[in-house]
Amino acid sequence: MEVMDVGIGMERRKRPRKASGKAAEAEAAAAAAAEAARAAAEEEAAGWEEFEKRMANPPTAEELRASEESWEKFCSESWERFRDRWIDVWSHGMIPFDAVTQIPCMRFTDANLRHPDFRNILYPEDTLQIVSVQVKDLTGGLQWPLDVYGVVAVRDGVDRLRNVVFSRERDDCQSINEQGSYLTLTGPSRGVVMSHDNSHLEVMLKMKGTTEYEDKDLNKFVDSYRLGCFLPIEYTSKFCTVEMQYYTAFSSVEATIFVRVFKGRWPQGFRGVLTASTLKQRDVQISLLQLNDDELSVNADGFVKLSRRVICVEKDGKLGLSIFQQGDGGKEGRAIAGIWIEAEDAGKATHYMPVEALDCWMEVTVAWSLFRL
Template identity: 35%
Template sequence: MASARTDDDRRLKPNIELVPELTRAEQQREARRERRQRRRARRKAGSIPPPSGESGYEEHVGDTAKKEADSFSEQLPVTIGDQGKSPLGIFVEEKDLVSYRRDWESSWGGNFGLFQDYTCVRAMLFTRRPTPPHAGVKTCLQIFSIRVTEIDDGLEWPLEVYGLVATRDAVDHNRNIIFRRERDACQCLAKQGSLMLTGPSRAVVFTDPVDIEIQLKVKGTTEQEDKDLISKVLVYGRDFGNDNSGAAGHLVRTTCSSQLCSLELTSAPIAGAVEATIISIEVIQGRWPKNLGIRVVSGTAGTDEDFVLLDARDGRFRVDLADGLIRHSRHIVCVEQDGGLKLSVEAYKRNGDFYEGSAVTVLPPKRFSASLGICKLNFCTVRFTVAWSCLANVGDLKAHGI
């Protein structure tokens, strides 16, 4: 994989300790935030919420990857409840949400709080602290996309969708948000549209079956006219049968349905993985043209599917011209320890036609610390800051007071 890296990336000396670089990046981001806040204060009299397209990520990743990326603060110790044994699941099992909640509260509520609580385990757990002996690589579940493929019962495109999708794994059995939108910040889905995913907020560990909780609604003219689009729980078990559909790196496209719609969820198990957190994406040379849309893509050596960090091809301009920051939607990617993290940037015309793309930069994974990656287009240079961390199961976290 090293041969696939660019000359610029080689000059970045990825094996050196990058903590000073991280500290400088932290200070620069803080200064940029303060400048933006002052500009907003001058433009607006009073506090006005940000546009719905920008608020989604800060709402449900704010206590995990967002704060980690902004501050690089040391991880706060948390108390993890006793690890239990998840019920064995078949490849995909649909369960009634009401009974699922009742079962969850009976099995896990005493140790892990309320059903609606978010995961208390943060990303970048061992990025800056020494990696303890119990931390290492794990099999993880990578969710690439969730798409509404069919609608029924009188619904018509486009749909205004809100609600949540969350995973629950054996780490703490709490919600790890993949998608969340409030009613007043719903997503407008065109025909067979994909949800704008913003999670997970940490790696989804796949050592035991993973539950995927789906609660989506369609916005009506009034709240009383809103409809339940789909309410399901999918259970991804360890044993996928004999067709090799659950083999590491093998893409699985799963369909679940309700009376109103069908969803297609694309995912893959990633074996022997470490956690990569895409902390920042910045234009460091040149300038991103206002008339170009942008798509930022990551991937791993073991899968052919794109893991989209940002898709703003339709004109939702997301490059801050003042400081060059690219506000990406997703941050956590699981990468095979013996593979590589692939990064690339694509530019699009406002009509959606492809304009230009960078070469793919491949970063070798680490067990801790951070890496810098460079992607070049003709009109600008984009730099990625990526933090690495090993993973640990719930029993080890609790035993070590984390």
């Protein structure tokens, strides 16, 4: 019997070779990228489908209210969780949650930066520059004006303790109205250092009622911020929205400001505001003191009692101080005096700002300091 050799006269089929080494890695990476792109496309398509469903069937007022209550509960619970977590990690059984930072401003103002003990540990840092905190968009039957008390504070990686921005007790409320709903900030007490690790903003504000039993929790939440964040922090409760405006001052030094009348007399009846700014954010004015029609309140050394005195300035930038006179009839105020001061790494420097419109001069002393993490 003749046996046919099927291998003769026929082209043998070759098996495909498997990629190896770098080629295999590239092939696997391409496959993973293709799979990720496919998953992203499916997720986007699902998102659009869900969006179209919501547009076709908008939520009812009851559903919106339920969603708001759920969000408010989450914010409140997140505050409680943050407190419990902070106590577990940072308290060490000794430090209370509401402990305030004991690290002062001007910490290294008098440091000899040429000395080896300081040369390699003190640096400019990226800092959180808090501009304002506003209560707005009242809901839940609340009406202006409001008497507000409570705490707004930040915690950074320097010591993880509260660096107080606003603090009022119930018997020392701030009255705010719709035209003036910004809180009068008294901090931070030192520069707020930013890093890639999360730092936190705490807000716990209450509205004073006729009796303490009738007080209401206006807003209570904790939010994180980190290096590179620029958007305002904003939270809405069932009663109001709290918004914090801020920006990042990159590679900055700390400036502590002292002001007093050097020549002439401060006029009674003047209304305006003393502000600070930086050259790189010159359009952002940070209120240091509201100037009302009464006399300036001064310390024993003659320096004006500012509401805030700590500002962080880019190392290669300038600190600006301005006096704005309040406009008539709600019109925007106009600057009547101003000065720009070069940033320094350490030391104190005194400058003089003429206020010709008020027939006086202001003495401005700035204490500069680097940071140590």
